[in-house]
Amino acid sequence: METSKTYDVIIIGGSYAGLSAAMALGRAIRTVLVIDNGKPCNEQTPHSHNFLTQDGKAPKEIASIAKQQVSQYKTINFVDDTALEAVKTSSGFQISTAKGDIFEAKKIIFASGIKDELPNIEGFAECWGISVIHCPYCHGYEVRNQTTGIFANGDNAYEFAKLIWNWSKDLTLFTNGKSTLSPIQTKALQSRQINIVEKEIAKVSHQNGQLQHLVFSDGTTQRLDALYAKLVFKQNTDLPIHLGCQLSESGYINVDDMQKTTVDGVFACGDNTNMMRSVANAVYSGNMAGAMASKELIAEDFSG
Secondary structure, three states, X not given: OOEEEXXXXXXEOOOHHHHHHHHHHHHOOOOEEEEEOOOOOOOOOOOOOOOOOOOOOOHHHHHHHHHHHHHOOOOEEEEEOOEEEEEEOOOOEEEEEOOOOEEEEEEEEXXXXXEXXXXXXXXXXXXXXXXEEOOHHXXXXXXXXXXXXXXXXXXXXXXXXXXXXXXXXXXXXXXXXXXXOOHHHHHHHHHOOOEEEOOOEEEEEEEOOEEEEEEEOOOOXXXXXXXXXXXXXXXXXXXXXXXXXXXXXXXXXXXXXXXXXXXXXXXXXXXXXXXXXXHHHHHHHHHHHHHHHHHHHHHHHHHO
């Protein structure tokens, strides 16, 4: 175990939000450590969309270019590791990692993302991010007007179905068990010819991640081109909670317009703070978090 020097900022998470925050800080001549274990949530997604200048590129390609550019700033350091513990100290924060190292910083930025709770359905995980998708703004154009399903129930299903109806009118809602839609919601969906199927799904049949049809527990099947899924998620790390950061009712880290959490000196950005799970939003919020952490440090140095 070794203790490093104190950095200005430690960023936990080195995907789009974390790298964007790092670039802002590097350009502000701040010493930065990015702790990342190389496991982004979109690692099996073949293409990223709705991000100017990068539309249609593979997420890995975007991240690789981003890291190359960020690495040009000599005050930015990277470590391939997982942060396991975070504690407040008199001078800032102390982070302990899975490899046994201890790092210190004046500020912390959590760009750690979220973890989707995939259902225990055969084939679902293999299709996730490819033909079982989460966001119409990220993927909807590519599957527009195709035979489309929605995997959800209750109020979430109703709101999601209304949204997806913009991209496809050949739409079926799969509640994977008894529907919890209200009678009014059910009538509204059916009036738009959105079918509601309450059968339990046993398998997602696919070819290399490309959905072919759903297999139900009764042995029947239904052909689909794409399936949107509204899933439960959890924070990738509990460290913000351990530091006292408040979460929203939906499970996101509460931040203000400057990406500041409810704990002084702690910022958060990217998917862990916002339901708009896009590369563009991650880059924006990371840039803001990095700039605002830098601004706080500058103010503290000036008044110091």
